[in-house]
Amino acid sequence: MRQHDVSAPRPHRRRSVSRRSTTALGLAVAALALSGCAGRVQDGFLPRAATQNGEQVTRLWNGAWIAALAVGVLVWGLILWCVVAYRRKKDDTTLPVQLRYNVPMEILYTVVPVFMIAVLFYYTARDEATLLDTSKHPDVVVNVVGKKWSWDFNYVNEQTYETGTQAELTGEPGAEKNLPTLYLPVNKRTEFVLTARDVIHSFWVPAFLQKLDMIPGRVNRFQVVPTEVGDFKGKCAELCGAYHSQMLFNVKVVPQAEYDAHIAQLKAAGNTGQLDNSLSSKKIMPNQQGILQDSGTK
CATH class of the missing domain: 2.60.40.420 (Cupredoxins -  blue copper proteins)
Known part of the structure; x- marks a missing residue:
């Protein structure tokens, strides 16, 4: 009769301990990072601006990152939605309808990026002109x-x-x-x-x-x-x-x-x-x- 070593850790227990350790490590790293960056989030993690121009650069930087994160969240959300909504079912052996072209979709993913780049270019060019303006009399x-x-x-x-x-x-x-x-x-x-x-x-x-x-x-x-x-x-x-x-x-x-x-x-x-x-x-x-x-x- 085979005897089992009751002192040996079970596989599911090892996985549970590993998950808890990973979670604890992740939380510790996050806490350390946040403690080191406290008070700088409003500056976009840039050095704190010591000039009027620097404040304008910080605003442009933060605005660009907020827009980029909004687009990223939208794209990631759509990807996850597609993964969940259109995942293959066990009893589904048929292929979805195969489309060669989808003109509205192609127009959408062409026009929207062009619009995004145009907006980013406008604000960058506007602030660059301000930063390099030397028309005011210097002290x-x-x-x-x-x-x-x-x-x-x-x-x-x-x-x-x-x-x-x-x-x-x-x-x-x-x-x-x-x-x-x-x-x-x-x-x-x-x-x-x-x-x-x-x-x-x-x-x-x-x-x-x-x-x-x-x-x-x-x-x-x-x-x-x-x-x-x-x-x-x-x-x-x-x-x-x-x-x-x-x-x-x-x-x-x-x-x-x-x-x-x-x-x-x-x-x-x-x-x-x-x-x-x-x-x-x-x-x-x-x-x-x-x-x-x-x-x-x-």
Whole structure:
């Protein structure tokens, strides 16, 4: 007579334990993810916008995702409905009616995607035009010069500058203090005039949610209004050579008085005029000649 080991777990018990373990693991992962992302859902899991333009980017991003999720839920729902409603029955041996064409259906799945793309294109083009609009008079103009592998900042209105050298990232705390630092006054409109000395770079402050390429021989520009005092990080977003990853800079958004004090410190250190970037200030700022005097380059 065969004897059974009553201590051995039964198959259905093993499956039940496995399901409970998987469920518990899934809930733990979900809780961990939600705890790490708490407070950022309203930003679409983007960095919190620190400029007026950034808030507009966040709205466009969230709107696009909401529309995409709505379409996804509709499509997934229709797929599941078809799977359930038209599943093969055990006693059904006949094939459904075979149709070669269904013109209304073909028109539907052609027109609807075109309409969706048109709507997305409209809102993207509208916001892009706003983000790149430089028709408003800026309070501060900064000519940002990209170079391998650092940054120069020409404060055009104030006729002073700050120059940077390639970062030496040792892994030790405090290394970032040696990076070039861009100062901006809070709640004031700043225009970035972007030029490059050598190869294509890209000016990017992640907290601004906006970046733009810097192309040799070409001037690109955009404006921002920083809305939050604080320290932020900037970097090059275009692969530009061996030390691209070390092409970093700091951004300090400060009250106007602190900004003025920093400008005074730069002038006191002898940083007067503008650093040469192979472009005259007349070409850099063609719309500002009523305000600025072309004093040449240093």
